[in-house]
Amino acid sequence: MGNQPLIVLSEESQRTSGKDAQSMNVQAGKAVAESVRTTLGPKGMDKMLVDSTGNVVVTNDGVTLLSEMDIDHPAADMIVEVAETQEDEVGDGTTSAVVIAGELLSQAEDLLDQDIHATTLAQGYRQAAEEATEALEEIAIDVEEDDDEVLEQIAATAMTGKGAESSRDLLAGLVVEAVQSVADDGEVDTDNIKVEKVVGGSIENSELVEGVIVDKERVSENMPYFAEDANVAIVDGDLEIKETEIDAEVNVTDPDQLEQFLEQEERQLREMVDKIADAGADVVFVDGGIDDMAQHYLAQEGIIAVRRVKSSDQSQLARATGARPVSNVDDLSEDDLGFAGSVAQKEIAGDQRIFVEDVDDAKAVTLILRGGTEHVIDEVDRAIEDSLGVVRTTLEDGKVLAGGGAPEVNLSLALRDYADSVGGREQLAVEAFADALEVIPRTLAENAGLDPIDSLVELRADHDAGDSAAGLDAYTGDTIDMDAEGVYEPLRVKTQAIESATEAAVMLLRIDDVIAAGDLAVSDDDDDEDMPAGGPGGMGGGMGGMGGGMGGMM
The missing domain is CATH 3.30.260.10 (TCP-1-like chaperonin intermediate domain)
Structure with a gap:
């Protein structure tokens, strides 16, 4: 072979290795965190997102912002997953989780520049996260x-x-x-x-x-508007004559034959309605359609019928009323019926809806x-x-923590003490982790227009004095007892945020080679066209050209 080079990757592929790859991923993660940072806290700002069709979303909800953004960088996507995991697990704290992840990467960047190896950082971060979780358990308040x-x-x-x-x-x-x-x-x-x-x-x-509100109307004006002490039936099918599975042609030579066909159909529909009436149902919710003739017979029986009810609504109706859905009216019996003290069609903001209320044990409710x-x-x-x-x-x-940045300051001090017992270079990573957690109270202060350094110094002093519930009042700028003030967050919100942020940061730090099938970056022309000056969320200068890969993130 001699000295002939061996080409493994295609010409279209792009490869970034070593410190360049680490830097690119760190910058991507920091950019995502920066995009939501100004939304954190009681005085956080909102963002307006406009998609390609002109639809507008105005929000400061972290996971909504990140999911609506058109993010096109693999490292940035991993930070977005932190927010999605946080939302799925606990439903809140998405912005905090992303901001912590971004700060962990930022702190790691300084240590990488000091030639601290990425695996050393990863080990230190994991140790710090484990210690932080245990420390949070100790200061948790039982509820x-x-x-x-x-x-x-x-x-x-x-x-x-x-x-x-x-x-x-x-x-x-x-x-x-x-x-x-x-x-x-x-x-x-x-x-x-x-x-x-x-x-x-x-x-x-x-x-x-x-109870349950169904966004439908009764199928016929001849049916009652209201049923009191109603027996409720749920049919997971339809009240129509089923069509044959094969195409068939019937030659009718006599008008009597046609009349017999029609009478047979009517008789079948009448039997369906009779079965519902015999079971004692006052209201029937049907998954599919209801034939016009069946509607007529139901109205004659004084039964309220609602068709094309969503399966999610059917599940809630079953849970609220105790009814058991049946797939065929032939199987319907009195034992399958549920109960509601009131089923009525009411108008709300100009739309008609079916209200199912006064149920015995409301295991499904509706918030209007x-x-x-x-x-x-x-x-x-x-x-x-x-x-x-x-x-x-x-x-x-059954466990909560005081809010207002109190847990993060408490953890930061605890981790600095813990770092003294950690040997080797991992100690530097634990200290960096402690510094990173202070991004939450610092950001709360910044977003409230306060001096973050003064606020942080005051918080540290209170926690050093033993006040583990001291947090920042964003409205007055004072540090107050968040427990006494009634500002709480669930323990799991904080533990999940720390665990998810740590795992995402560690995973990105351990990557030293990025091999992409195509170009991760976009040209300057494309960037100018797609990205407004200053970038989304005020990220000074946009995201194009960020370590060779953030262009076109949104």
Whole structure:
């Protein structure tokens, strides 16, 4: 072969190795964190996202921002996964998790420049995360599942700084009531809480219905509007004559024959309705369609019928009323029926809906959210989703932490003490981890227009003096006892954020070779066309050209 070079990669491939690869990934992660950093805390700002079709989303919810952005860099995608994991696990703390991940990468960058090996950093970060989780357990506050006051404070804390803040006390009460209603032996499935968004009115008009609201109308005007003490049937099929599976042709030579065909169809539909009536049903919810003749017979029997009901609505109806869905009316019996004290068609904001209320044991509820515009109500919905997540987590775990940056300052001091017992260069990584956690109180101060250094010094002094619940009041700039103030976050929000951020940072730091099938970067022309000056979220100068790969992230 001589000295002839061996070419393994195609000409279109791009390879970045060593410190260049590490730098590129670190810059990508930091850019994602920077894009959401200004949204953190009670005085965080909102972002406006406009997609290619002109649809607008105005929000400061971390996971919504990151999922709506058109991110096209593999390292940046890994940081977005941190937010998605946080949302799936606990429902809140997505921005904190991403900001911590970005700061861990930023701290690591300085150590990499000092020739600290990436695996040493990874080991130190993992040790620090493990110690941090144990330290959080020690300062956690126990909460009883019937402590409505604390649960409402937790729900209100999750809404702070979001579109629902003006009515957070009312909404927090509704959220706690909703979660407690669907709780079953300590387990909470928030899928049983349906959120119905209604444009019109104000947020103050929002209410909780102990039961289910189906966004449908009764199929015939001849049916009753209202049924009291109603027996409810759920049919997971349709009330129509089934078509044959094979095409067939029937020659009719006599008008009597045609009449017999029609009579046979009517008789079959009549039998279906008779079976529903014989079972004692007053209301029937059908997954499929309902034949016009069947509608006529149902109206004659005084039965309210609703067709094309979504499977998710059927599940909630079954859980709320106790009804058992049947796939065929032939199988319907009295034992399959559920009960509701009231089933009625009502108008809400100009639309007709079916309200199923006064159920014996409301294991499925509906939260009606009102708002003046669609954008307002969408942001309130996101705030409610976060609140439902934190209240659910609190009921399941029974442990919370004081908020306002208090846990992070406490952990930072604890980890610096712990670092003294860690041998070798890992000690530097543990200290870097401690510094990284302080990004949360520092960012809270920055977003509130306060001096972050002064705020951090004051917080450290209070924690050194033994006040583990001292946090930053973003409105006054003072450090206050967050426990006494009723500002709480579930323990799992913090532990999950630290664990996810650490794993993502460690994974990116251990990459020393990036081999891409195509070019990760875009040309300057494309970047100028797609990226406004200053970049999204004020990231000074946009993301193009960031370590050879962030162009075209959004």
